[in-house]
Amino acid sequence: DINMGCPAKKVCAAWAGSALMRDEGLVGRILTAVVRAVDVPVTLKIRTGWAASQRNAPIIAGIAEASGIAALAIHGRSREQMYTGEAEYDTIAEIKSRLSIPVMANGDIDSPEKAAQVLARTGCDALMIGRAAQGRPWLFREISHYLATGERLPPPTLVEVRDILLGHLRALYEFYGEPAGMRIARKHLGWYAKDHPDYSEQHRTDFRAVINRAETAEAQFDLTRAQFDALIEQVDRRAEHPGEAGTGQWPNADTVRKLSAAA
Template sequence: MLNVGNVTLKTNVLLAPMAGVTDYPFRTIIRKFGDFLVFSEMIASQAMIRHVIRTKKMVDRLDDMTAIQIAGSDPDVMAEAAKISVDCGARLLDINMGCPVKKIVNNYAGSALMKDERLAGRIMESVARAVDVPVSLKTRLGWDNDHRNAVSMAKIAENSGIKMITIHGRTRFQMFNGKAAWDQVKAVKDSVLVPVIVNGDINSPDDANKAICESGCDGVMIGRGSVGSPWLLNSVDHILNSAALVDFDKKALLNEHIQLMLEFYDQENVYKLCRKVLLSYCKGFGGASALRDKINRIDNLEDTMDVLQEISSGI
C-alpha cells in the first residue's frame, strides 16, 4: 500500500504513461493483473481545453485507478486541463516534465521545464491548487549531464503541493539511450518526504528488486517491459509484495486485447492500431519471424481477423 495524498494505492507497482500505448484497451488488459495505478497517454493541455475529439477519446472510460497525465507550459491552461481531467474521472493527475520529444520540448513543455524551475514551480502550484485529487510529477534526472537538477525539481514539487514524484533515471539528452541510473534516483528519494517512484529499464522482477534497492524508492513504474507482456506488473508485484500470481493464457489475452480495440476505436483505421498490438505479442509464439512478416502486411480489418485466427489456432 502506498499513500499518495488522499488516495491509497493498493500496490507500489505502477504502469507508466506511454503515448500511443496506454489507451483504454491496454489499461484494461493491465488491470486484469492487479490493482495497479495506470496512467493515460500524455494529454496536451491545449488540446484538452479545446475539447479536441481525439484527445477526449484518450480520457474516455477511466476506471477508479487511472491517472491522467497532462503536458504543457502555461500554468493557467494546465490548471484548466487539470479540472477537465478530474471531471473525466481522473483519480490522480500527473504532470509531464520528462518527455524528451522535440515537438514537446520546443514548446517549453515536457523535459524542457527542467531548464526553467521557476515556471515548473508555477505550473505545479497552479495545477495542485486547481484540483482536489492528488497531483504527481514525472520527470528525469536532469536536462543533460551538466544539469542534473532532479533533487532541486523534487523540492520545488513538494513545496508546490505535489504528492508523488516519479523519476526516469536518465537525462533528457540521453533520450532512451544507455541504462537508467537507479542509484542516482536515491538522492531524490532522500530529499523529499512524498513518495518517490523509480522508473526506467525495469523489465523483470529482478530488475524491480535492484531498482528498489539501489534507489531506496517507494515503488516502481514500468513502461516498455509491459508492452506485449502485460503480466509483467503482476510478476513484479508478486516478488515485491507477495501478490498472488494471476493465471493467464497469452493467446486468449491477445484475443481480448484486440476485441477491446475493435469495440473502442472507429472501424475505419483500427486495423493499423491492431497491427501494433499483434506485433507486440509476437515474441515467444512459434514462427514469430514469419508471423511478424504477415502482421506487417495487414492492410484491413479482414486481414487482422485472419491473423488473429491463425494465432489462436496455434499456427
C-alpha cells in the first residue's frame, strides 16, 4: 500500500506523502516501478490534490490505473486542508465513474448513516475509516450491520468496551513487545476514554495521567482493568439505586492514585 495521502508537514517536506501528488510524472514512475517489483497487489491512497487550485486527483487516479494499481483509496480533502473543514465526495464520485479498479472513499465517515450516505453518493466499492475508529473499533460492525439491515446496533456496554480494550492491549504487547506496546497503548487508552456519557473530562484527565505513569505493561493493563471495573460497579449501582449519590464516572483522583500505587 503506497501512501500519497499523508498531509504531515515533516512527511511532505521530504517529498513523501501527499507532496508526491505535485509531480504527476514522478507518481507514474514510482507506481510502475513498485507494481513491477512485487508479486502482491499494490494499492494507493491519495487526497483530492495538493490544494483547492490543484485538484488533480482524477489525473493521478488515471495514472494509478494505467500503472497497474489494484485499488485506490481517496480522502476527500486536499493536503492544504489537512483535517480542517469537511470532506467533499464529488471528486471521489468523479474518479469512481472513470475507473474500473475498486475505489474506496475516505474522510469524515463517523457513523453508520454517514457510511451509507457516502457509498450512495460516490458509488464506491468500499470505505476506508481512520480517525472515527480511534477508540471505537466496534464502528466497523455497526456500519456493516446498518448496511445489511438498515438498523443500528445498540452501543457496546461498558463491559464490552472493557473486554475489547483489554484484548487490544494484549495484542499490542504481543505484536510490538511490552515496552513499545505499552507506549503505543497510551494514545489508544485516551481514545477509548473519550466521548462516553459516563466519562467526565476531569475523570478522563485523571485516567490518562495515571495510565501515562505506568512503568510496566502489567501495571498499565491492571490499572486499566481496575478503572473499568470500578466504573462498571458505579454505573450498576446507580442503575439499581437511582436516588443514591454518585456520578457513575471514573473513580476520583485519590482512588486513581491508590490503584496506580497498587499496580
